[in-house]
Amino acid sequence: MTPPASGPRAAGPLPLRALPVGEHGLLIELASAEDVEALHAELLRRAADGTLPAVREMVPAARTVFLDGLAQPRALGADLATWHVPPLTAGDRPAVEIPVRYDGPDLAEVAALWGVTPDEVVRLHSGTAFHVAFCGFAPGFGYLTGLPEHLHVSRRETPRTRVPVGSVALAGPYTGVYPRSSPGGWRLIGRTDAALWDPAREPAALLTPGTTVRFVPVDAPVPAPRTTPSPSDRIPEEPAR
Structure with missing residues (x-):
């Protein structure tokens, strides 16, 4: 190819x-x-x-x-x-802002891997325009791309048996938000109260392929996300990628 x-x-x-x-x-x-x-x-x-x-x-x-x-x-x-x-172009994509409290248990570890301070991790991550490349692993989970290659991190050597719902996490080239509690080995840098999957909502998934996502640092409690539609709108286990 x-x-x-x-x-x-x-x-x-x-x-x-x-x-x-x-x-x-x-x-x-x-x-x-x-x-x-x-x-x-x-x-x-x-x-x-x-x-x-x-x-x-x-x-x-x-x-x-x-x-x-x-x-x-x-x-x-x-x-x-x-x-x-x-x-x-940016105008082709629907946009979502997700409020995040950057207090994840792996924040300091990610900062060490990036060679920066935890505050700089927050600045770099929240300053990135992410795109939902595709969805999988669990209803509502989007694989978000956007971080430059030098900020990619490996998964934890020992996965957690339980990752809390709403955890904002990094693994390889991806950022993701756990739509519900599950085992997982991604590195956790924050959390949100945004409902990633709501069967009573249309569409049920907050994040769909092609959506632009920005994470907004906030203090607790975190409010619901803001969404902007596109002009052209129309079992789980650890995410394996």
Whole structure:
């Protein structure tokens, strides 16, 4: 697969591989998480304006998008290679602000790994515009990208048997918020009272693929999150990634 070019990508066809899955599924492999976001947004736009063939399910992941319920997956796979897909801009994404009390038990450890003070961890983390790359592990859990590579941290050598609900955590290139209590080995730097998953809400998930997320430092208690819709809106165990 062709590697992504450095710098902002111009609008045009994406390097991809489309693989039929069964009779009605299509797995689209892409070169980067940014390409996944851009293609997912384009698929949503075409679905909204009626130019995308009928699809029952659309699932973005780290480097893939899966479509199910297609009448002719091979035909769409061939057509995808010709699409002109624009790069995403900030205005294309819905936005969410999540209030966080930065008092996690691993905050000092993360500061040591970053070579900064705990206050600087708060400044760097809350100053980052994160994007929900994909969701998984548990209802409402989003894998958020945005931290530069030199701030990526490994998971704990010994996972916790119980991570409290609302914990804001780091592992590898991702930030995440635990939507409910579960075992986990991510490094905990804070906590929020935001409801990541609420079946009575529409949509039930606060974080959906493509959403921009900013964490806002606050003192306890933490209030509910603020959300801004996009103009184009429309068992768990440890997160493994």
